[in-house]
Amino acid sequence: xxxxxxxxxxxxxxxxxxxxxxxxxxxxxxxxxxxxxxxxxxxxxxxxxxxxxxxxxxxxxxxxxxxxxxxxxxxxxxxxxxxxxxxxxxxxxxxxxxxxxxxxxxxxxxxxxxxxxxxxxxxxxxxxxxxxxxxxxxxxxxxxxxxxxxxxxxxxxxxxxxxxxxxxxxxxxxxxxxxxxxxxxxxxxxxxxxxxxxxxxxxxxxxxxxxxxxxxxxxxxxxxxxxxxxxxxxxxxxxxxxxxxxxxxxxxxxxxxxxxxxxxxxxxxxxxxxxxxxxxxxxx
Amino acid sequence: xxxxxxxxxxxxxxxxxxxxxxxxxxxxxxxxxxxxxxxxxxxxxxxxxxxxxxxxxxxxxxxxxxxxxxxxxxxxxxxxxxxxxxxxxxxxxxxxxxxxxxxxxxxxxxxxxxxxxxxxxxxxxxxxxxxxxxxxxxxxxxxxxxxxxxxxxxxxxxxxxxxxxxxxxxxxxxxxxxxxxxxxxxxxxxxxxxxxxxxxxxxxxxxxxxxxxxxxxxxxxxxxxxxxxxxxxxxxxxxxxxxxxxxxxxxxxxxxxxxxxxxxxxxxxxxxxxxxxxxxxxxxxx
Numbered sequence: 360x361x362x363x364x365x366x367x368x369x370x371x372x373x374x375x376x377x378x379x380x381x382x383x384x385x386x387x388x389x390x391x392x393x394x395x396x397x398x399x400x401x402x403x404x405x406x407x408x409x410x411x412x413x414x415x416x417x418x419x420x421x422x423x424x425x426x427x428x429x430x431x432x433x434x435x436x437x438x439x440x441x442x443x444x445x446x447x448x449x450x451x452x453x454x455x456x457x458x459x460x461x462x463x464x465x466x467x468x469x470x471x472x473x474x475x476x477x478x479x480x481x482x483x484x485x486x487x488x489x490x491x492x493x494x495x496x497x498x499x500x501x502x503x504x505x506x507x508x509x510x511x512x513x514x515x516x517x518x519x520x521x522x523x524x525x526x527x528x529x530x531x532x533x534x535x536x537x538x539x540x541x542x543x544x545x546x547x548x549x550x551x552x553x554x555x556x557x558x559x560x561x562x563x564x565x566x567x568x569x570x571x572x573x574x575x576x577x578x579x580x581x582x583x584x585x586x587x588x589x590x591x592x593x594x595x596x597x598x599x600x601x602x603x604x605x606x607x608x609x610x611x612x613x614x615x616x617x618x619x620x621x622x623x624x625x626x627x628x629x630x631x632x633x634x635x636x637x638x639x640x641x642x643x
Numbered sequence: 644x645x646x647x648x649x650x651x652x653x654x655x656x657x658x659x660x661x662x663x664x665x666x667x668x669x670x671x672x673x674x675x676x677x678x679x680x681x682x683x684x685x686x687x688x689x690x691x692x693x694x695x696x697x698x699x700x701x702x703x704x705x706x707x708x709x710x711x712x713x714x715x716x717x718x719x720x721x722x723x724x725x726x727x728x729x730x731x732x733x734x735x736x737x738x739x740x741x742x743x744x745x746x747x748x749x750x751x752x753x754x755x756x757x758x759x760x761x762x763x764x765x766x767x768x769x770x771x772x773x774x775x776x777x778x779x780x781x782x783x784x785x786x787x788x789x790x791x792x793x794x795x796x797x798x799x800x801x802x803x804x805x806x807x808x809x810x811x812x813x814x815x816x817x818x819x820x821x822x823x824x825x826x827x828x829x830x831x832x833x834x835x836x837x838x839x840x841x842x843x844x845x846x847x848x849x850x851x852x853x854x855x856x857x858x859x860x861x862x863x864x865x866x867x868x869x870x871x872x873x874x875x876x877x878x879x880x881x882x883x884x885x886x887x888x889x890x891x892x893x894x895x896x897x898x899x900x901x902x903x904x905x906x907x908x909x910x911x912x913x914x915x916x917x918x919x920x921x922x923x924x925x926x927x928x929x
Contacts, residue, residue: 400741404748451859454687455909458851462902465774465849469895483770488756562848563756566749573742611760617753621746 367605376491376612379499380597382506383551383558384567388593389513390551391572392586393544397524401453402439402545403568406552408457409435411561412464414486419467419474424486425501429553436549440542489560489613491601502554509550512543520544521582558597559613570620571596577627596620654891663777665785667883670840673792674853675879676799677837679872680830682858684810689726689831690854692744693838696722696751698847701772702758711772712784715839716791723835727828755847775846775898777887788840795836802829807868844883849898853879856905863912878908 367373394403413431414424468483485493494502513520523530523537531537555564571593575585600616607615654660681690700718701711759769799806809816809823817823841850861875886901893900 395738395742398738398741400738400745404745450685450687451682451855454691454851455856455859455906458849458856459902459906461774461848462852462899462906465770465896466899466903468770469899473894487769487773488753562752563749565745566753569742569745570749573739573746576739609761611756614753614757617749621750624743624746 371496372492372494373601373605375494375496375499376601377598379494379502380491380558380601380616381594382503383554384571384593384597385590386506386509386513386551387555387564387567388571388575388590389510389586390544390548391568391593392575392589393513393520393524394548394568395572395576396521396582397544399545399548400565400569402436403548403552404565405439405453405457406432406435406549407556407561407564408460408464410552410556410564411486412460412467414556414561415464415467415471415483418482419470424482425553425557428556429550432549432553432556433546434549436545436547436552437542440545485560486556487560487562488611489556489558489563491558491612491616492604494557498557502557505550505554509547509554513547516540516543517586521586525582559616563613563617566617566620567593567596570617570624574620574624574627577624577631592623593620596623650888654888659778659780660887660891662780662782662785663887664884666780666788667777667844667887668880669785669788669792670844671853671857671879671883672876673795673837674841674850675857675876676796676872677833678854678858678879679861679875680799680806680810681834681854682862683807684830686834687851687855690834690838690850692726692748693719693722693835694842694847694850695748697839697842698772699751699755699758701842701847702755702762702769705768706758706762710784712787712839712843715842716836719839719842720832720835723831723838727831770896771846773846773848774896775844775849775901777844777890777897784843788843791836792840795833795840798829799833802826806830844897845901846896846898849902852898852902852905853883856902856909857882860905860909860912863909863916878905882908 368377391403394400409431410428413427413429415427416431417424417427420427465483468486471482519530519535520540523535523540527537551568552564555567558564559567572585572589574592575589579585579588596619597616599619601612603615603619604610604612655664678690681687697715697719700714702714704711704714704717755772756769759772805816805821806826808819809821809826813823837854838850841853845852857878858871858875860878861871864874865871882901882904885904886897889895889900890897
């Protein structure tokens with residue numbers, strides 16, 4: 360069995376997927392932890408919408424997909440961070456803007472599809488749902504380098520960021536630059552969304568950002584245990600998902616990864632519910 | 644004028660365009676009316692979640708060889724029931740609650756993707772399910788949309804008055820023995836049906852274009868319920884007609900045109916609302 364496993368991993372597309380998937384999952388877990396702690400999960404949703412429009416726009420204008428992708432997600436992250444409390448519009452405004460951003464993405468995609476050759480037809484599906492088995496070695500190297508930069512920057516600001524997330528007023532009084540930290544964090548979240556779009560796609564990256572982080576928080580209440588745990592769970596979800604798709608090829612890898620991540624989260628909720636009931640019974 | 648009449652005759656000389664306009668009109672009327680209550684009750688993200696769940700329903704129905712409309716209705720209404728019945732989890736933080744919503748949403752979209760890719764040759768149909776399409780609507784589908792739409796509007800008309808009361812001031816309504824909880828369950832079921840209808844024209848991801856933007860526009864322009872409902876339905880129908888006409892001439896998805904037109908109407912109403920407020924303020928200080 361190990362021999363065939365080695366053979367599988369030696370195929371370049373599998374190796375690229377495992378390397379890039381690990382890097383992406385690790386930063387998605389780290390960023391996701393802060394998104395959940397700061398109550399900004401829906402910012403992650405917004406970044407997914409913007410990622411789609413940005414990538415489709417780049418394709419329509421004949422640019423590299425990743426240029427539009429990262430420009431859009433980082434730009435949106437900084438913008439949302441800078442608007443801050445003033446930008447906290449009501450759900451009708453947010454929903455209308457997001458719907459229109461998606462509509463714009465569809466338009467760009469149609470421009471690209473009608474202008475180009477036969478291969479252009481599936482580009483939209485690739486952006487929406489990812490194609491981790493389609494990454495080239497060069498693309499996967501870029502993904503890893505970007506992920507390392509994101510992880511290092513995030514770990515450098517982790518302590519003050521966590522402080523200002525949990526208790527913004529006290530942190531502000533002690534001179535923590537909460538506003539700038541928030542903007543930098545959302546810029547990093549933007550980069551992460553751009554990275555995750557290449558693995559699981561713009562529509563599904565929300566699952567990779569929220570499920571592992573929320574699973575980790577169910578398992579431990581200590582923030583500095585939950586942060587690395589979230590990254591570990593995200594990586595494990597991704598590996599299990601990739602393995603599942605290799606074993607059952609009809610399952611697209613982005614489906615398998617999200618299915619495993621959702622399943623793990625559901626298990627964690629059930630386990631903590633059972634534990635609470637048992638502890639409650641023992642106390643009574 | 645003559646050009647407009649010519650265009651009208653050309654568009655309606657194709658049976659598929661006639662069906663598209665019939666279906667679009669039914670859907671827009673239902674979405675405009677139900678949507679007015681959605682915006683009033685601040686449930687726009689519930690409607691978005693229901694539509695996202697409708698996507699695997701429609702894709703799964705296609706996989707099983709059933710009509711996608713049946714998949715939309717089945718899944719959207721079932722999801723509405725689940726939301727209405729399952730109580731909020733005790734002990735869950737607000738951050739976790741949104742993480743649950745995000746995870747469920749991603750899982751639903753992932754399942755829809757799986758069903759679509761299992762159904763070979765349907766992968767191009769994914770964008771129609773997500774972003775709307777108006778070609779290939781049959782007469783039977785129009786009838787189904789009409790029947791469900793009429794039933795939805797009839798129930799809405801029956802519960803309209805107490806629902807309005809319960810939406811505006813739930814506590815006072817409850818004190819006056821209005822069954823607030825039962826009304827909200829019934830309304831969620833109506834919402835499920837309306838979302839399933841709207842998703843068939845705008846696609847699962849763009850239902851805001853018909854279900855939220857037109858009523859939000861109407862509520863910026865008037866606070867009177869009767870007039871607001873009428874305005875909301877009118878805007879939804881106008882946006883749908885114009886969107887379908889654009890999509891006939893330019894080969895881009897219907898969803899893009901409908902979303903853009905609806906969003907433009909909403910932005911215009913916001914600007915005129917802001918200008919009106921400033922003028923009223925200036926008039927007051929003079």
